[in-house]
Amino acid sequence: MKNLNIHIQVKPELYLKNPDTTDLGRNIVSSSIALISDLGFEAFTFKKLGEIIKSPESSIYRYFESKHTLLVYLTSWYWTWIEYRLVFAAANVESAVQRLKESIKILTRQIAEDLSLGEIDVRLLEKIIITESAKTYLTKLVDKENEKGYFAAYKQVVKRVTEIVTEINPKYEYPHMLITTIIEGAHHQHYFAEHLPSLTNTFKNKEDIISEFYIHLVFKTIEE
Amino acid sequence: MKNLNIHIQVKPELYLKNPDTTDLGRNIVSSSIALISDLGFEAFTFKKLGEIIKSPESSIYRYFESKHTLLVYLTSWYWTWIEYRLVFAAANVESAVQRLKESIKILTRQIAEDLSLGEIDVRLLEKIIITESAKTYLTKLVDKENEKGYFAAYKQVVKRVTEIVTEINPKYEYPHMLITTIIEGAHHQHYFAEHLPSLTNTFKNKEDIISEFYIHLVFKTIEE
């Protein structure tokens, strides 16, 4: 398992007490990732999590308002990490085409190796993002939560990549639609590949087929 | 409100007793559409529905195993209806390009007019599909439910449209990825336009912008 020493900071709106500052907090976050990816978000409860970390539910509630905000926290952590990777991948790369290509790979490809930042198992987290992240905004509370900035990290990622698209073709009118289409699309393809294979095309044992599909799609779509 | 006299049949796996055969059953279905689009799926319960239709919860449970299978039923109804529209739109159209164009419109455009089939308000149902339908398969039970054929109607729609893609360009290798990408993508764009506008491009007051975006994307992507 590879370890990196960067530190991801999540907006204070997403927690009651910063879980990053205590052992219990970090344990809540890392164990919740394991438990959510094991049980799925619906069957996941703070009570079950409490049993695993040997703390009462009420202690978990001091960090997170609800299991929903915990999911928003995890999602936000993920997008902040993705943004870091986007910035890193773009550094010193002159060609916008090359930067876009690398960005699409980051947005659409699953992490291959075990990777852990702090106590966060990024690979497991990515599994959660694929299956559960849309549930953060597909709720009756979207508008309120959006006002509170719950989705800022995601928006920032989208913005950053759309800017590369615009750099390549300033006349292309729908960069946001395009980028959100491929982000959510890639999540779906990864999910379908595992659970509903007839909805995707993974007949070849070729790796990164999803990434290649989206790279092709994006460059064809934005060309003049 | 426009009424049409076609009849949509849903697979028996999706209900305990066919709601289509009794007044109570039809009332459960039509009122659930209104209530789900009002409360959102999470806050929707059989108890609340029972109060509206003035029947006890237990009577609703005679038709549907759970609120989850009711959602699967509604989704399946919707895709069966979409397939009917696809077949109808393709009838007597020689050009595959034209058939694909019309199919993409059907898959990506929201219904403009009020429309009711039997007691089903199709416009409200479409609102539910946009927000809630992904929740039918983003669960721990996907694999089991897939085996039972819960997602057959959706798969059939995807298959039908991919065949047109292949007719136009037999060498194109990823028709399923492409079609599911635009179906789910369009749902997202409609949702974002209403709730997270910075994730989309609806700055113009132009209608059918989402459809046009996807038509352009598809034809660019599949061209040789």
Added chain:
DNA sequence: CAAAAATAATAGTAAAACTATCACATATGC
């Protein structure tokens, strides 16, 4: 070392998601 902060232990609540039972009404088949 005292005060403040964090955590544990325990209890309690309202609602959700069912399951069960029995009475009554209605439709159907012979």
Added chain:
DNA sequence: GCATATGTGATAGTTTTACTATTATTTTTG
């Protein structure tokens, strides 16, 4: 036309979820 099957209503009960509240104990820190 009557017995039987089927459908619906009324009511009650269970387990679990998603919290909230209170008090005691431990740990941190200034």
